[in-house]
Amino acid sequence: MKNNKQQNVFAELNIFRGTNSTKPEFQTFKVPFQQGASILDALIWINDNVDESLSFRYSCINANACKECMMIVDGQVEYACLKKLQKSGSKLEPLPNKTLIKDLVTDIVPPKEKLLS
Amino acid sequence: MKLIKTDVLIVGAGAAGMYASISAAKSNKKVMLCDKSLISRGGATVMAQMTVAAALGHQEADHWTHHLQDTIKSGQDLCNEKLSYLLCKNAPEKIRQMRDWKTNWANDNARIRQVLAPGHGVKRCCYVDFLNTGPAVARTLRGEIAKLKNVTRVSGLTIIDLVVEKNRVIGAIGLNTEAGEYVSIGANAIVLAAGGLTQLFARNSASKNMGGDSHALALRAGANLMDMEFVQFFPIGHLAPRLVGMDPIMWDPFRYKLGGRLLNGHEEQFIENYGGEDGDAYTVGRDLAAYAILKECEAGRGSPNGGAWLSFQHLSKAELDEAFGPIIKKLSANDIDLTKQAIEVAPIAHYHMGGIEVNDSMETCVKGLFAAGECVGGANGANRLSGNAIPEAFVFGEIAGASAANTISETPHLSPQLHQNVLSNLLIELSRQPKQKSQFQTVTSRKLLFELQKLMWENVGVLRSKQGLKMAINEIRRMKNDIFPNLKPASGTVFNTSLMDWLDLRNSLLCAEAICLAANERKESRGAHQMEDIPFKSNKFTKNQIISMIDGKLVSRWQDVQKLEFDLERKRWAKV
Ligand SMILES: Cc1cc2nc3c(=O)[nH]c(=O)nc-3n(C[C@H](O)[C@H](O)[C@H](O)COP(=O)(O)OP(=O)(O)OC[C@H]3O[C@@H](n4cnc5c(N)ncnc54)[C@H](O)[C@@H]3O)c2cc1C
Ligand code: FES
Numbered sequence: 270m271k272n273n274k275q276q277n278v279f280a281e282l283n284i285f286r287g288t289n290s291t292k293p294e295f296q297t298f299k300v301p302f303q304q305g306a307s308i309l310d311a312l313i314w315i316n317d318n319v320d321e322s323l324s325f326r327y328s329c330i331n332a333n334a335c336k337e338c339m340m341i342v343d344g345q346v347e348y349a350c351l352k353k354l355q356k357s358g359s360k361l362e363p364l365p366n367k368t369l370i371k372d373l374v375t376d377i378v379p380p381k382e383k384l385l386s
Numbered sequence: 387m388k389l390i391k392t393d394v395l396i397v398g399a400g401a402a403g404m405y406a407s408i409s410a411a412k413s414n415k416k417v418m419l420c421d422k423s424l425i426s427r428g429g430a431t432v433m434a435q436m437t438v439a440a441a442l443g444h445q446e447a448d449h450w451t452h453h454l455q456d457t458i459k460s461g462q463d464l465c466n467e468k469l470s471y472l473l474c475k476n477a478p479e480k481i482r483q484m485r486d487w488k489t490n491w492a493n494d495n496a497r498i499r500q501v502l503a504p505g506h507g508v509k510r511c512c513y514v515d516f517l518n519t520g521p522a523v524a525r526t527l528r529g530e531i532a533k534l535k536n537v538t539r540v541s542g543l544t545i546i547d548l549v550v551e552k553n554r555v556i557g558a559i560g561l562n563t564e565a566g567e568y569v570s571i572g573a574n575a576i577v578l579a580a581g582g583l584t585q586l587f588a589r590n591s592a593s594k595n596m597g598g599d600s601h602a603l604a605l606r607a608g609a610n611l612m613d614m615e616f617v618q619f620f621p622i623g624h625l626a627p628r629l630v631g632m633d634p635i636m637w638d639p640f641r642y643k644l645g646g647r648l649l650n651g652h653e654e655q656f657i658e659n660y661g662g663e664d665g666d667a668y669t670v671g672r673d674l675a676a677y678a679i680l681k682e683c684e685a686g687r688g689s690p691n692g693g694a695w696l697s698f699q700h701l702s703k704a705e706l707d708e709a710f711g712p713i714i715k716k717l718s719a720n721d722i723d724l725t726k727q728a729i730e731v732a733p734i735a736h737y738h739m740g741g742i743e744v745n746d747s748m749e750t751c752v753k754g755l756f757a758a759g760e761c762v763g764g765a766n767g768a769n770r771l772s773g774n775a776i777p778e779a780f781v782f783g784e785i786a787g788a789s790a791a792n793t794i795s796e797t798p799h800l801s802p803q804l805h806q807n808v809l810s811n812l813l814i815e816l817s818r819q820p821k822q823k824s825q826f827q828t829v830t831s832r833k834l835l836f837e838l839q840k841l842m843w844e845n846v847g848v849l850r851s852k853q854g855l856k857m858a859i860n861e862i863r864r865m866k867n868d869i870f871p872n873l874k875p876a877s878g879t880v881f882n883t884s885l886m887d888w889l890d891l892r893n894s895l896l897c898a899e900a901i902c903l904a905a906n907e908r909k910e911s912r913g914a915h916q917m918e919d920i921p922f923k924s925n926k927f928t929k930n931q932i933i934s935m936i937d938g939k940l941v942s943r944w945q946d947v948q949k950l951e952f953d954l955e956r957k958r959w960a961k962v
Contacts, residue, residue: 288880305628305720317832321884322876328428328593332435333631334521335427335593351631370564371881381532382425382541384390384562384569 278302281358282311284323288371295360298323302356309338309349312361312373325349325373339364340373349373387559387809388569389802392418392538394790395558395573397545398600400431401776402759403579404527405480405783406790410577411534413791418571419537422544422563422580422886426528428595429581430760431779434520435633437503437511439773440477445500445509450474451954452507457774460505461739461767462913463928464613467950468746469765472785477777480784481512489526490514503642503772504671511773516712517636523776543569545599546889548576548607549808551801554753555607559809563886566879570805575754575790578604578742579783582760583897584617587735588843591623591634597835597890598897600761604742605896605940609750611933612763612945613740614897615904616914618770619848621675622648623734625693629720636713637696637731638772643709648675649695649728650687656694673769673914676733676848683732693732698724733848737775739766739914740904743932747793748786754794758786764930764948768913816888818871826872831887834869838862838891838898846902851918855906862902866895900933900940907931907942 280302287293298319300311312325328335330350338349341362349361367375393415396403404426407419421428441453453474458465481498485491491512492499500509514522531537542563549557549570557572583598584590601611622641624634640646650656657663660678662670679694689695698706703725706714714724722729741763748756759779766774820826841861845854870891876884908931910924911917929944951960 303628305630307628307630309630310628316883316887317836321830321832321887322878322882324881324883328423328595329433330593331591331630332433332633334432334633335423337424337427353630371878374564374881376564378424378541378564382539384540384543384565 283360285362306354308352311354324371391572392416393574396577398580399425400429401779402783406577406787409784409787410791415791417537420540420543424541425539426524432520432524435517437513437773438776440481442478444497448508460771464767466764466948473765476781480780487526505771555755572800575794577786578757579759582738584735588839590735597894599893602893602896605935609752610743612743614901616739618737619676619733620736622731625730625732626691647697650682689730693730695728696731697728747789756786756790758782820872831891859902862899
């Protein structure tokens with residue numbers, strides 16, 4: 270999405286913000302709409318251009334191999350890198366059955382892979 | 387700050403780091419395997435979709451010496467042959483070991499299927515169907531490690547800097563990203579297996595975590611890098627339309643199995659004009675294809691997004707389905723129908739031949755510091771054969787893990803004070819007051835990374851020139867010395883993306899400078915290093931280039947290439 274020309278069509282993403290210790294909020298971001306772009310592309314665009322503090326997990330970007338980018342898109346569990354951005358926009362939330370860490374990041378680390386305190 | 391003790395710390399949990407953990411664990415020493423992402427998922431390994439080269443001889447007669455000969459030929463006289471030897475000699479055993487551990491290599495019962503890939507003289511490349519090699523490998527190794535009681539796995543731990551005392555590594559400091567806490571680790575030996583650096587280029591096949599952490603950590607600890615100028619560009623990376631859910635180098639097997647036509651923006655075949663053959667067979671080398679595509683773009687004959695067209699329209703739906711059934715489905719989920727449309731492809735940064743300098747025990751010049759996997763330089767010289775990277779990660783990982791566990795017998799000299807100093811220096815760097823407040827107020831780590839990627843792509847990419855490299859070095863130094871110190875990560879502790887981006891960029895800038903400096907010093911064209919204004923190879927540069935950091939400055943020097951005292955034709959060690 271980075272290399273593309275200026276577009277006039279925007280999509281609105283309504284995104285959950287906050288941690289376990291803050292009051293949950295939703296924040297709306299306007300992102301350029303690009304045919305074929307994924308929700309992950311749009312989130313990366315927000316990090317690059319609007320708000321570098323928005324947190325979400327991802328590694329592989331294209332391959333759908335790392336399986337780190339799962340979240341709730343319009344009420345459904347989705348991989349953000351597979352789910353297409355819609356002109357009509359979307360609501361993004363963290364996975365509900367996992368402990369919230371921050372914004373769209375939840376605790377998906379297997380218990381045996383955690384640093385023992 | 388929390389201080390954790392281990393015998394061996396392994397940084398990065400791709401194929402190399404996981405293999406290193408398994409072999410280090412055999413010694414009964416305490417092993418800690420960490421990854422800034424999740425174990426086995428953060429890097430290139432899990433994304434690899436194609437093949438693994440090993441002279442198994444299951445399809446045609448083969449021998450590791452033939453694999454070695456092909457590797458050395460492709461490396462254009464720059465392979466550290468001792469490392470290439472280890473790779474080729476040990477690869478078959480690793481493939482069999484992985485099969486015993488239940489990696490489902492495509493097979494006809496006892497016979498593993500092997501296919502031909504460019505540059506290999508025989509059918510040598512194993513794979514897992516369909517385009518599933520990397521995920522299968524990652525799953526196998528993750529499963530094996532989970533069985534080992536003396537290996538502690540830690541996801542979400544980013545190693546920031548190594549702690550070195552009198553040229554001996556004694557530990558590291560890191561960031562526990564989820565808690566937002568700095569941690570310090572005391573270790574007898576450390577294996578760097580944090581992968582490659584292709585994320586430094588605007589067009590790449592990399593994951594987010596491949597911005598050169600291994601190299602920057604090694605440099606700052608006092609280890610050397612070698613042949614940093616050799617970045618491999620994959621010629622036909624996917625460019626457009628946007629395709630999600632697929633590794634961008636996926637078109638290679640398509641062309642390989644089915645043939646495909648590469649066309650310029652005028653829909654004409656063009657590879658022939660550059661001395662290559664294209665026809666319907668897959669024959670043209672990676673460097674020539676990349677060069678030809680970019681030259682067509684430069685001449686104004688590129689495809690709309692700045693690449694070339696790749697067309698399979700001469701094939702029927704039935705032929706496509708038969709060869710790539712599940713993949714054709716994924717394409718149609720992206721609204722791509724190959725019988726109706728051509729897609730756009732372009733060169734992308736894909737692998738790095740250069741890397742950390744090691745000896746044949748994978749040890750660096752810093753005592754107790756080892757390296758393995760893509761971050762190691764030398765085995766592939768100036769150009770890597772396809773399928774050589776995963777066996778490299780297996781073999782070097784295994785050697786590094788064993789060396790790290792066995793060669794370090796003394797207990798580490800734990801020095802909480804030194805750890806604290808390393809962290810304090812970082813915190814000072816983080817809290818520097820902006821020098822030029824107004825000018826860079828709107829710059830963020832992400833934006834500067836974006837500029838860096840563009841600069842590297844345009845000037846240090848497939849086609850290089852003296853002037854472009856000079857300009858790029860100056861610009862990188864300006865970014866590093868004048869802009870970067872003004873950046874302030876957003877505050878916050880838990881999962882602080884902004885701080886992680888800052889840490890990544892800190893490494894990427896150093897790495898970019900090392901690549902650029904090395905490219906500028908190599909005044910010839912060879913393998914993946916192509917200078918437009920010096921279009922020939924020169925014997926004077928049949929040497930490896932070493933980059934080290936002295937008093938904070940990067941310096942380059944030349945070193946003789948390591949040759950193997952082995953007669954490859956007669957398959958015996960030469961008399962010395
Ligand atoms: C899309 C793609 C396809 C490929 N296909 C093939 C193929 O078909 N055949 C082949 O032979 N090769 C292929 N390659 C190359 C090959 O996959 C890699 O060279 C190889 O997997 C590298 O393994 P590794 O263990 O060295 O590094 P990686 O697998 O990249 O693992 C490095 C790990 O280190 C972690 N890390 C990074 N920095 C830090 C830090 N500071 N602290 C902690 N952890 C850190 C990362 O998160 C990552 O998990 C491909 C590469 C790509 C990108
Ligand atoms: S980003 Fe890797 S699966 Fe979505």
